[in-house]
Amino acid sequence: MxxxxxxxxxxxxxxxxxxxxxxxxxxxxxxxxxxxxxxxxxxxxxxxxxxxxxxxxxxxxxxxxxxxxxxxxxxxxxxxxxxxxxxxxxxxxxxxxxxxxxxxxxxxxxxxAAAETPEGRVFAPPSARKLARELGVDITEVEGTGPGGRISDADVRAHAESAEAHDETAAETAVTPGESEAPAEPTGAGVSETVSADAGPRAERDTTLAVPATRALAEELGVDIHAVPTEKTRDGEAFVEEADVRAFAERAAEPAAEAGAEAEAGAEAATAEPAREETVPYRGVRRTIGEQMATSKYTAPHVTHHDTAEIDQLVETREELKGTAEEKGIRLTYMAFVLKAVVAGLKEYPILNSELDEEEGVIRLKNYYNIGIAVATDAGLMVPVVENVDEKGLLELADEVQELATKARERSISPQEMQGGTFTITNFGAFGGEYATPIINYPETSILGLGAIEQRPVVDDGEVEAAHTLPLSLAIDHRVIDGAEAAKFTNTVKEYLAEPTKLLL
Missing domain, CATH: 2.40.50.100 (RNA polymerase II/Efflux pump adaptor protein, barrel-sandwich hybrid domain)
Known part of the structure; x- marks a missing residue:
């Protein structure tokens, strides 16, 4: 060895x-x-x-x-x-x-990754070889469709499905007269008798997509990942998340848990005392966020400009377009409109789409528009970047934002998808509130915070009436951007949000 x-x-x-x-x-x-x-x-x-x-x-x-x-x-x-x-x-x-x-x-x-086999050389990446082992597939029998016969994950799945269909056909023809056909046993890995019996019927699928952490959790809990119900899909296949696995396992464990819970409840209530203090590790994403926020706050002198956009027309326009978007399988949110309005403002005031290079003593104005969208996840705040926003339409932006946000929450997003940003938007209004003082995503020089969209009292020709409004909080690096430029930029964004048809121009 x-x-x-x-x-x-x-x-x-x-x-x-x-x-x-x-x-x-x-x-x-x-x-x-x-x-x-x-x-x-x-x-x-x-x-x-x-x-x-x-x-x-x-x-x-x-x-x-x-x-x-x-x-x-x-x-x-x-x-x-x-x-x-x-x-x-x-x-x-x-x-x-x-x-x-x-x-x-x-x-x-x-x-x-080419191994010598009796039939010749087999070209397959590690991911395909691992999937073949999980599905019980002999990699040497898989026909590769990639360049030079390279075997992909899809090739392995197709071979496994073909083999399973062949086995099912053989099993059906093997039943002799007088014998009854028993239902086939689930082919998923590691499902316990308790989960199979108590958690409901097995899902009708043979292929299930899930990230490695989800598969590891399913194995740890003794859950057949193919039996976990889900309405989520990816590339046309069922997609299971950790939350789905936990919910499935909890439903299976409820009968046994309820039996013992009542017996222990009285004794625990009498003796249990809440801990006065608890500790949570300060590491991973949380520490990364802390370090970046400290760097930004102690490096760039922050100034925050607050304003409010009246968006009755935007609300009506989005409502009119929602049906068209849904027909294409896209959820049209206000964020797509905000992205387009922000780019319109950045083109008029490019100083907000910049970076201060202190070593060279220059301000770098970016003539491209890669907008970061802050996403709250269980692990902390992540900022996926939507690239080249100025080149994309509303529906394309809405679809990409949704995809990136989902990947961020599932921890499947890559570092490359969170790099290269020139400006950031953070939507704290999704959790309530109107205004805030967001911290710049350094080394960018500005960040726009969005409050909750609600009907609020506004004055029109001396009359107070209700109107949909969107609170805006723009934080700037005062070394680079003056307050007047911040106010003008915000006014431009407000103008495009108030009359969204201008975005089509």
């Missing part, structure tokens, strides 16, 4: 270190190339680190919660000597060097 050490690669553009959030393996575990061994938090994203070897985990060199510099050894594997020569011949040095990104490393692994 040979011991191979694996160093932490660059898990994001320009990132020098990452926090090891969780280990997915333990010493003694057997892993295959492509299996996820750890999760690393950086730049507001959770990145999965795949194994580069087939072997056995020998030692873990970092604890969960540790900050690990790029290039440090994080794990070692015992690899069979017989495999070492083949690996050296087929793959480049896989220990990783500082500056190599996870995406680059994955590409190298995919290009080298």
């Amino acid at each position: 040979t011991v191979k050490e694996f160093k932490l690669p660059d898990v994001g553009e320009g990132v020098a270190e990452g926090e090891l959030v969780s280990w997915q393996v333990s010493p003694g575990d057997t892993v295959s190339e492509g299996d996820i061994v750890a999760e690393v938090e950086t730049d507001k994203a959770l990145v999965e680190v795949p194994s580069r070897y087939d072997g056995t985990v020998q030692e873990l060199f970092a604890e969960e919660g540790d900050i690990v510099p790029v290039g440090d050894v994080i794990i070692s594997f015992e690899v069979a000597d017989a495999d070492e020569g083949d690996a050296a011949a087929e793959a480049p040095d896989t220990e990783g060097e500082p500056g190599d990104s996870v995406d680059d490393a994955k590409t190298d692994t995919e290009e080298a």
Whole structure:
């Protein structure tokens, strides 16, 4: 056996270190190339680190919660000597060097993932090989549809579905006269008798999409992920989230839990005392947010400009377009209109779409419009970036915002999808409230906060009447932007929101 050490690669553009959030393996575990061994938090994203070897985990060199510099050894594997020569011949040095990104490393692994088989060479990336193992598919029997016969995940699923259909046909024809056909047993992995019996009928599907963390939770709770009900889809396939798995498991456990709960309730009520203090780890996304907010607040002198837009016409326009959007499967929100109005304002006042480069002593005006949308998630605030907003229509923007927000909440968003922003919008009004003093997403120079859209009293020709209004809170870096420019920009945004038909021009 040979011991191979694996160093932490660059898990994001320009990132020098990452926090090891969780280990997915333990010493003694057997892993295959492509299996996820750890999760690393950086730049507001959770990145999965795949194994580069087939072997056995020998030692873990970092604890969960540790900050690990790029290039440090994080794990070692015992690899069979017989495999070492083949690996050296087929793959480049896989220990990783500082500056190599996870995406680059994955590409190298995919290009080298060709194994000698009796039928010849099989080209398949680690993700396809892992999926084949999960579905019980012999990778050598899968017909690849990619360039040069490369096998994709879709090829593996198609082969598995074809094989299952063949098995079902064979089983039906094998029933002899006089025998009754018994319903087939579920083919999902690890479902317990309690879950199968108590949680309702099994979902009618053979393929279920879910992120690795969701699959790990299902396995931990003994839940058949194919049996978890869901109305969510992705690429036409059922998509299950962690919340779905937990709800499914809780429904299955309710009968047993209720039986014991009443017996213990009296004793616990008499003895339990609430803790005076509790601690929550300050790490991961929460710490990243804290550090970035402190950098912004202590670097850029903030000034906040408040105003209110009257948007009765916007409310009517959105209501008229909602039906058309729904026919296309898109949920049209006010955010799409705000994005277009903001870009219109930035084009008139480009100083707000800028960055101060103190080292070179210049202000960089951005002639492109990549707008960040702050999204509240269970792990903290994330800011996906909608690129080239000026080149996209309302429905396209609404669809992209929804997709990015969903990926952020599911922790499946990539670091690249949260980089390159030039201006940020934060919608605190979704949780109530009118005005705030948002902190700039440094090194940007401005951020726009949106309050709750409500009917409020306004004065028109001396008469007080109710109108839909949208409170606006614009924070600026006062080193770069003057108050007058902030006010003019806000007035422009208000104008386009008050008369949304101008956005079509």
